[in-house]
Amino acid sequence: MAIRRRGYLRWTPAAIPFGAVIMALGAWGFLVPLVGPYFNFDFFTNDEWSFSTRHWELLLGPGLVAFAGGLLMTFPKWGFGQLGTMLAIVGGLWFLLGPSLYPLWTSGQLQLGVNHSEGWAALHWIGYFYGLGAAILYLAAFAQGMLSRRTVVEEASVGEQQGTRERVVTHTN
16 A cells, blocks of 8 residues: 555555565675685685675675665655665666776786686676676666656546436427
8 A cells, every 4th residue: 555645656565575685685695705605606715704805895785785775675665765776776786887897996807716617607707796786776676666756646437427317308389
């Protein structure tokens, strides 16, 4: 049910599932570099629970931003929902663009921590950055569309009007 004020729909609970999924994806982006080495899904290092600068700049930071955005989308306030979608969009873009722009602010390229096959390396890039960022970005943009202001149009029924009679006039001369 939407709250109606001044002719606008302000908030809809339909955005809550999107916020919950974005929270889960943000938690994945935050936790996978920390626990990934346990199941051979490591990226920069083989050490579990490693908090390196690269982890913070490319994975932990955007994971926290996306999680906070998803959390704000679950609140029943229009402003929190809009802020949440913007944070989630920033987190998704950060996951998508961070690996490509990383060499601009540091020296060196991003490489996997250990040697993997090409297929396994592709899964790392998708699971850590590109697939995760694309999913967050898509869901956040969809939720932002659901939370956008739209005018409420009240519809009137077009049925027959009650109480009207047909009057027939005849002329006789």
